[in-house]
Amino acid sequence: MQFLPEERSAALVTEELAFTAVRDALIAAAGPQADVFPAVLGHGSQRENRFTVKSATSAQLAGVKIGSYWPGNADKGLARHNSLVLLFDQDHGRIGAVVEAGVVNAYRTAAADAVAASVLARTDAATLTIFGAGHQALYECTALSRVRPITTIHVVARSRQRGEHFLDKLAERGLAGQLTDAEQACRAADIVVTATTATAPLFDAAWVRPGTHIASMGSDAHGKQELPRDLLRTARLFCDLPAQSVRIGELQHVADLVHDGTLQVVAIGDVLTGQAEGRRSEQEITVFDSSGIALQDLFVADALLHATAGTEETP
Template identity: 50%
Template sequence: MKFGQEFKVGNMIYLTESQTAQLISHNLAYQAVREAFIAAISDKTRLFPVVNATGTEADSIFSLKAACAESIVGWKTGSYWPNNTALGKHCHGTTIFLLEPADGSLSAIVEASQVNAYRTAAADAVAVDCLARQSATTLAIFGTGHQAEYEVMAVSAVREIKTVLVVGRSIARTEAFVGKLIKKGILAQSADAQSACERADIVITATTSTSPLFKAEWIKSGTHISAMGADKKGKNELPTELYRYARLFCDYSTQSVVIGEFQHTRDTPITDIGHVLTGQKSGRTSANEITIFDSSGIAIQDLIVAKKLIELSQENSL
């Protein structure tokens, strides 16, 4: 099999994890997610409630996210099996399934565990590109896990980031992550939550926290915040006091207020970012505004990413 060439069973396409890991890039993910945010506000797109479930192993969970658009139908299943670490396997897994819109037959299976990290980070990059000040140069990242590196790299592609401040619970993991970023040519250093917030132009939270990571008064005027961690009930990364004087944006408001960061706000206007991307609503209107973007992760992102990966695979196999 040539690089990028898909495996077929009948008319069904199958892309393996190793293939999609080679095909994905921050640029492909950015373009796919931007298209997805615009598609999400179309009256021809339907996004269905997320199903979160548990596996038989302790603390294992999996989710199903489905969508139907004008020319694409399918769902993404994501899993988290924490005991896989002891087995030498990845804890997170992602697979995307596409159906033929005309007859409902299975048209593609796309393994996308690493792709999912790019796709999630791309949502952050699109939001930063749309909402953060052009002059933003200092980035604070809360979290030192697998996703954090992708967030930093994706945002660094849309803003000239000069300094990355890393805030983590574990000193050892924080220093290890700082070292990894430095090896990539990024000027990074560890910081406590307060100093990171007070210095940052952009704040990213990429954790599994169930309580606020910092205080509202630490955030300076003009800051953009991307809350990337909340994707089920009970998760909470931001102080709700921020909502009184910040402008709120998200990937899909119907979902955000149920399982996203904005499940903790009431009666505060929330703008789907697709409306900003199409010019229907305003994004940042002044240099002093605080903007917040919540990414709970929507299925149409996954479907469009999968479609682009299949197209790229077919191009590479010519």
């Protein structure tokens, strides 16, 4: 069995590796040889400590991703989010590889939004608005700046202190940001990304201007919500996996309209392979619901294992 510890996976992962692997995973998810199984959401002995078990299979890979969120870790100087990926040896049914992927998970999540933006956002999109100033938001800004010519980043944060700290982190990565209120930030944006734990809409649908691309990545459980229902009813909707998005993703809030055929949801993998249209006009508003699927984790883990070839031997 191969084992890739956190320190090694964090050192190996790059935006390019994550983007390529996640793009391949999203294409595979839309194909006939893949199955993505329903996510299992649980909690620790203390209910605020949560975990998710996601599993999937493709023509080449099968495995499980376990993600955890322990909010109290911040007070201990530890990461709140952790991730573990298990890949099966499909010949014998044993675990063939174990990859610790806490840092990797942040790259993987941001990569999905970057892949979607690469085919849905306007090619001249230069202004990014980010809701949230936490750990994941930084990776989102970096990943999106690789696929679109971002020159301005509006940051909507819960507190000025958190927001200013986030601006410093952006500057360290060569990105220019400014703190802005929600309405102004939306009205100025070419791309909006929501990276929060919100359970109610973060902005008004009327604030979104024509031609905007929006990515929601915080909604990954029942009751979470970042976008207004009115926006979902009028925008074109895309996601990583329709069946999951209407169950635990942002699209749970329009599931009734999806099920009765009023709204159509397109898997981004179909856009990537040319089976479905992406952006159709400069004025169209597009939404990508990124609830996260296990195939992304499996493909990234596999890419990391291949990246170790020719380097030091994994323990």
